[in-house]
Amino acid sequence: MTAPTAVLQLDHITRHRAGRPAVTDLSLQLDSGQVLGLLGVNGAGKSTTLAMVAGALVPDKGSIQLNGKDFVEHPELARRAIGWLPERAPMWPELTVSEHLDAHGRLRGLHGAALAQASRKIIERLELGSLARRLAGVLSQGQRQRLGLACALLHEPSLLVLDEPANALDPVQVAALRGVIREQAAAGTAIILSTHLLAEVTAACDRVAILHEGQLRYDGPIKDDDHRMLEQTFFDIAMRGDENSDRMQAA
Ligand SMILES: Nc1ncnc2c1ncn2[C@@H]1O[C@H](COP(=O)(O)OP(=O)(O)OP(=O)(O)O)[C@@H](O)[C@H]1O
Numbered sequence: 001m002t003a004p005t006a007v008l009q010l011d012h013i014t015r016h017r018a019g020r021p022a023v024t025d026l027s028l029q030l031d032s033g034q035v036l037g038l039l040g041v042n043g044a045g046k047s048t049t050l051a052m053v054a055g056a057l058v059p060d061k062g063s064i065q066l067n068g069k070d071f072v073e074h075p076e077l078a079r080r081a082i083g084w085l086p087e088r089a090p091m092w093p094e095l096t097v098s099e100h101l102d103a104h105g106r107l108r109g110l111h112g113a114a115l116a117q118a119s120r121k122i123i124e125r126l127e128l129g130s131l132a133r134r135l136a137g138v139l140s141q142g143q144r145q146r147l148g149l150a151c152a153l154l155h156e157p158s159l160l161v162l163d164e165p166a167n168a169l170d171p172v173q174v175a176a177l178r179g180v181i182r183e184q185a186a187a188g189t190a191i192i193l194s195t196h197l198l199a200e201v202t203a204a205c206d207r208v209a210i211l212h213e214g215q216l217r218y219d220g221p222i223k224d225d226d227h228r229m230l231e232q233t234f235f236d237i238a239m240r241g242d243e244n245s246d247r248m249q250a251a
Helices: 046-053 075-081 097-107 112-125 141-153 171-186 198-204 224-240
Strands: 008-017 020-030 035-039 061-066 082-085 159-163 190-195 207-212 215-221
Touching: 008 046, 020 046, 020 061, 020 207, 020 215, 035 046, 035 198, 046 159, 046 190, 061 075, 075 082, 082 141, 097 112, 097 141, 112 141, 141 159, 141 171, 171 190, 171 198, 190 198, 198 224, 207 224, 215 224
Parallel strands: 035 190, 035 207, 082 159, 159 190
Antiparallel strands: 008 020, 008 061, 207 215
């Protein structure tokens, strides 16, 4: 029996920003249905990593494979197979919520009846019905975040990339987001999300990767009751740059 192909495979990727290394020699693999939390202090390289994974930044070195194909050579794959919620999701203030979904759907290869059906489905699922005709420019931050998530999910991507997805959400919306993440993972979507919140990782993820100064310092499974261990490991790495924390042993 052959091993299943990873949805996402990062091999030794490096990216400089403003002449300085932002991410260095990072390798990671993510399988279908896995939820990986990317943790790190400000400036650790999380957003840079996710922008490369989403196809918005090209690595200086190394390769990224999506469903077994190099996506620097096949950028159209990224557009169709990836849903990306950036840290500050760009919006056109003069377009309505529905118009945003239309525009995103077209970019991702949806048209006609398939696009209309996908829009209806995601509007219902994320409870955006009452906002469908509202202009993006007048949405609250939390509503914008929900629209960004709807745009990321619209085309049923095989890889979902979420940069600080709980930002600006109230506790009810955070719980709803966790539900959506769980449902997507159960349906086979591979998910990578970044956060500053350790609780977000233990609640929503089954694996954690800790970045520090652009380097991967930890990658291992996580369970609900691992919160204290995770906290200690995170602080060891963040405060002391401890590369060999023995509090959590990666599998
Ligand atoms: N647009 C940019 N231009 C120049 N340097 C950048 C840019 N964006 C990020 N950097 C630098 O790259 C490094 C990694 O930043 P990145 O935003 O990836 O980290 P992060 O872990 O996502 O941080 P945060 O949690 O604050 O969002 C930092 O040193 C940062 O200053």
